Amino acid sequence: MSSILTPSTPRRATVVTLSELAGVAPSTVTRALKGDTRISQKTRDLILGLAKEHGYMPNALARTLSSGKSGLYGLVLGPAENPFYTELLHEATRQAEKLGFRLLIIHAGAGPIEDTTAQALIQYQVDGCIISSAILSSKAADICAQNNVPLVMVNRVALSHGCFVTCDNRAGGAEIARLLIARGRRRFGLVYTTSTSSTSREREEGFVAELEQAGFTLSHRFDGHSNYDGGFEAGREIAGLPADQRPDSVFALSDIMAMGVLDALRLASVDVPGEILVAGFDGVAASARPIYDLTTIQQPLSLMIQRAFELLQARTLDPNLPDELIAMRGKLVVRGSTGRA
Amino acid sequence: MSSILTPSTPRRATVVTLSELAGVAPSTVTRALKGDTRISQKTRDLILGLAKEHGYMPNALARTLSSGKSGLYGLVLGPAENPFYTELLHEATRQAEKLGFRLLIIHAGAGPIEDTTAQALIQYQVDGCIISSAILSSKAADICAQNNVPLVMVNRVALSHGCFVTCDNRAGGAEIARLLIARGRRRFGLVYTTSTSSTSREREEGFVAELEQAGFTLSHRFDGHSNYDGGFEAGREIAGLPADQRPDSVFALSDIMAMGVLDALRLASVDVPGEILVAGFDGVAASARPIYDLTTIQQPLSLMIQRAFELLQARTLDPNLPDELIAMRGKLVVRGSTGRA
DNA sequence: TTGAAAGCGTTACCAA
DNA sequence: TTGGTAACGCTTTCAA
Numbered sequence: 024m025s026s027i028l029t030p031s032t033p034r035r036a037t038v039v040t041l042s043e044l045a046g047v048a049p050s051t052v053t054r055a056l057k058g059d060t061r062i063s064q065k066t067r068d069l070i071l072g073l074a075k076e077h078g079y080m081p082n083a084l085a086r087t088l089s090s091g092k093s094g095l096y097g098l099v100l101g102p103a104e105n106p107f108y109t110e111l112l113h114e115a116t117r118q119a120e121k122l123g124f125r126l127l128i129i130h131a132g133a134g135p136i137e138d139t140t141a142q143a144l145i146q147y148q149v150d151g152c153i154i155s156s157a158i159l160s161s162k163a164a165d166i167c168a169q170n171n172v173p174l175v176m177v178n179r180v181a182l183s184h185g186c187f188v189t190c191d192n193r194a195g196g197a198e199i200a201r202l203l204i205a206r207g208r209r210r211f212g213l214v215y216t217t218s219t220s221s222t223s224r225e226r227e228e229g230f231v232a233e234l235e236q237a238g239f240t241l242s243h244r245f246d247g248h249s250n251y252d253g254g255f256e257a258g259r260e261i262a263g264l265p266a267d268q269r270p271d272s273v274f275a276l277s278d279i280m281a282m283g284v285l286d287a288l289r290l291a292s293v294d295v296p297g298e299i300l301v302a303g304f305d306g307v308a309a310s311a312r313p314i315y316d317l318t319t320i321q322q323p324l325s326l327m328i329q330r331a332f333e334l335l336q337a338r339t340l341d342p343n344l345p346d347e348l349i350a351m352r353g354k355l356v357v358r359g360s361t362g363r364a
Numbered sequence: 365m366s367s368i369l370t371p372s373t374p375r376r377a378t379v380v381t382l383s384e385l386a387g388v389a390p391s392t393v394t395r396a397l398k399g400d401t402r403i404s405q406k407t408r409d410l411i412l413g414l415a416k417e418h419g420y421m422p423n424a425l426a427r428t429l430s431s432g433k434s435g436l437y438g439l440v441l442g443p444a445e446n447p448f449y450t451e452l453l454h455e456a457t458r459q460a461e462k463l464g465f466r467l468l469i470i471h472a473g474a475g476p477i478e479d480t481t482a483q484a485l486i487q488y489q490v491d492g493c494i495i496s497s498a499i500l501s502s503k504a505a506d507i508c509a510q511n512n513v514p515l516v517m518v519n520r521v522a523l524s525h526g527c528f529v530t531c532d533n534r535a536g537g538a539e540i541a542r543l544l545i546a547r548g549r550r551r552f553g554l555v556y557t558t559s560t561s562s563t564s565r566e567r568e569e570g571f572v573a574e575l576e577q578a579g580f581t582l583s584h585r586f587d588g589h590s591n592y593d594g595g596f597e598a599g600r601e602i603a604g605l606p607a608d609q610r611p612d613s614v615f616a617l618s619d620i621m622a623m624g625v626l627d628a629l630r631l632a633s634v635d636v637p638g639e640i641l642v643a644g645f646d647g648v649a650a651s652a653r654p655i656y657d658l659t660t661i662q663q664p665l666s667l668m669i670q671r672a673f674e675l676l677q678a679r680t681l682d683p684n685l686p687d688e689l690i691a692m693r694g695k696l697v698v699r700g701s702t703g704r705a
Numbered sequence: 706t707t708g709a710a711a712g713c714g715t716t717a718c719c720a721a
Numbered sequence: 722t723t724g725g726t727a728a729c730g731c732t733t734t735c736a737a
Contacts, residue, residue, distance in 0.1 A: 035486075035511060037729090037730055037731085038730065038731060038732095039730075039731090047707075047708080048707065048708045048709070049708090049709095049730090049731080049732090050707080050708065050709080050710095050731095050732080050733080050734095051706085051707060051708075053731070053732065053733090054706095054707085057732095061706060061707090062706065062707080063706060063707090066706085066707085078507070078510060078511075080483060080486040080487050080511070081487055081730085081731080082429075082487065082489060082729090082730050082731070083487040083488050083489070084425045084428045084429060084434065084488065084489050084729095084730085084731095085429055085713090085729070085730035085731045085732090086730080086731055086732075087425050087713090087731090088423075088425055088426055088429060088712090088713045088714065088715090088729090088730080088731070088732090089712070089713050089730080089731050089732040089733075090713090090731080090732060090733090091713080093425065095468075095488075098469070103444075103450045103453060103454060104447075104450070104649065106445075109444045109445070109450050112444060112453075112469075112472060113444060113472050113473060116469055116471065116472040116473070117472075117473065119469075120471070120481075125468055125469070125470075125484060125488060126468070126469040127436075127466055127467070127468055127469075128439070128453075128457055128460075128466070128467040128468075128469055129466075130457065130461070131453060131454050131457040131458075132454060132457070132458065140461075142421060143424075143466060145421040146421055146422055146423065146424040147424050147425065147436075147466060148423060148424070148425050166419075169419060170376060170421070251650075251653065255653070255654070286653065286654070286655040289630075289655065290654060290655060308445065309592075312592065312596070312627065313596070313627070313628075313631060314627040314630065314631060376714095378713090378714055378715085379714065379715060379716090380714075380715090388723075388724080389723065389724045389725065389726095390714090390715080390716090390724090390725090391715095391716075391717080391718095391723080391724065391725080391726090392722085392723060392724075394715070394716060394717090395722095395723085398716095402722060402723095403722065403723080404722060404723090407722085407723085422714085422715075423713090423714050423715070424715095425713095425714085425715095426713070426714035426715045426716090426729090427714080427715050427716075428715090428729085429713090429714080429715070429716090429728090429729040429730065429731090430714080430715045430716040430717075430728070430729050431715075431716060431717085431729085432729080
């Protein structure tokens with residue numbers, strides 16, 4: 024309404040504006056707005072009415088300045104070519120919305136996090152930060168520590184500072200190993216990744232340890248570069264081997280790589296699961312597509328994010344809480360890519 | 365360093381802190397920090413030295429309060445199951461980082477944007493907002509208009525208020541039609557979507573208009589629901605038709621749906637491009653995977669985002685600029701899914 | 706139940 | 722070249 028009367032940049036209503044309109048003090052307006060009980064019904068109604076009428080919106084940034092809490096969480100996202108991070112983004116956004124927080128995108132992509140990125144966290148006074156996958160330089164971590172910004176890593180473990188929430192990657196890797204062994208497989212291929220990610224290293228360790236426990240060993244290793252193309256390339260190499268030298272089962276450390284493997288095998292007319300069994304890890308939505316029908320370890324993403332927020336919120340209230348390290352067991356989802364028992 | 369000496373929540377250095385340390389006025393510190401020229405080399409060095417020594421970080425929120433610019437842009441993301449939005453997120457993040465802006469995730473997903481979402485934009489004083497795909501209620505749009513928040517839609521057109529940057533969807537649809545016709549096709553299938561998205565409607569119109577111009581008409585229509593599963597379902601329906609009643613070519617209005625179509629056809633052993641040609645729209649990275657090898661219209665995403673930021677920045681400086689409506693021509697990328705000439 | 710005033714960290718403006 | 726001070730919008734504490 025008012026914008027029609029004042030064509031040139033109408034000023035937004037503020038607490039002071041409203042207080043003048045209502046003939047009360049600014050503090051009274053604040054109280055009425057946040058539902059403070061000790062305030063007369065009459066003035067409250069008056070103020071609430073004025074607020075609505077003038078389309079009042081609190082300035083969250085000003086609030087931060089005086090209250091110290093910004094309601095902002097930083098989000099550092101891994102390379103979203105991997106749908107796992109896409110799903111993580113969705114889930115985090117959904118939950119943040121419900122909790123009344125906002126997410127500041129700090130980084131998205133494969134590269135490491137620059138120091139300037141960490142600085143943005145400080146400058147925007149985030150109440151905490153969720154870091155998935157990407158690598159935080161130790162200097163950046165120091166910056167956060169010095170400025171009391173709580174950190175929670177999701178799907179990777181923390182170096183020296185910060186909480187983390189992960190899947191029990193070792194147990195998941197072991198479970199895949201047991202499944203493949205139970206299916207009578209003896210020549211095990213692994214599509215790994217050289218990224219410094221703790222996550223994939225743990226999955227590999229769990230897998231290999233379980234194999235060795237059963238008296239077996241890895242027969243092939245392929246670098247899948249943590250992405251589809253890397254998986255695809257691995258699949259091509261496998262298909263290119265003479266049939267009697269191929270692995271009879273392949274564990275790709277993430278679904279996105281497994282998808283690449285499956286597509287390459289399909290193009291080469293190698294039958295899955297007839298000739299080779301394939302398993303992945305993560306449980307992204309695409310793994311359930313009929314074309315992939317991929318056996319995988321499903322991460323409890325929603326719960327992981329929920330815990331991450333809880334850790335963050337707790338540390339916003341009490342910065343001196345010690346770091347907590349949470350691991351959740353993933354769920355084995357057996358699908359067609361590993362055949363029938 | 366100082367944090368070691370003061371274990372209990374060390375206070376961050378501020379402009380005032382530094383000014384006291386240096387024995388100058390706060391305004392002098394501000395000037396030195398932002399590289400104002402008219403300041404003596406000596407004081408500048410002194411102040412810069414102190415700033416570094418004490419790990420000073422400007423408080424971006426306080427800055428907003430007094431300068432009016434937050435350096436924050438809102439980002440409303442469509443359902444990121446569609447890799448197009450994932451790529452958009454990446455590109456926007458990358459460019460924002462380079463420009464010194466931060467992105468506030470306002471929404472991600474299929475649902476419409478609630479009014480509370482629009483409120484968040486106002487409350488966090490964003491300098492502008494990029495909206496991709498999702499639907500902004502007209503009330504939400506009003507809220508933005510009333511509060512002078514510049515809006516730029518990417519990949520969809522604006523209702524009544526706001527700029528937009530899109531692909532020339534009609535021209536793209538027409539180009540696909542010409543290609544299919546040139547390949548000798550006569551029975552044209554369309555995988556459309558009922559979402560209110562202007563984008564897909566335009567693509568469809570361009571496609572159909574070009575067909576009719578050449579004396580042809582659509583023979584089949586399938587609702588693909590804008591996602592993979594919908595495309596897959598459409599593909600199954602197509603494969604389920606008697607061979608002589610199937611379309612001999614299919615245009616899916618987005619790559620993600622086309623991928624579903626291709627997978628369904630493959631599972632049903634329908635040969636592409638032998639029996640049916642398939643084309644998509646968007647040019648997402650996955651369309652280039654050998655398994656899909658999908659002919660598509662490639663949107664100039666990077667440039668689109670760049671323009672979007674430019675529009676936003678210009679309107680931050682001058683809120684009275686009229687809305688600008690930019691369309692860019694996409695590039696036809698011919699791949700194997702439409703066969704050889 | 707309400708008011709007054711100080712303070713959050715930064716910038717901008719007017720003086721000196 | 723620098724200083725002083727008000728202002729941004731909100732919260733909080735202390736008084737009334």
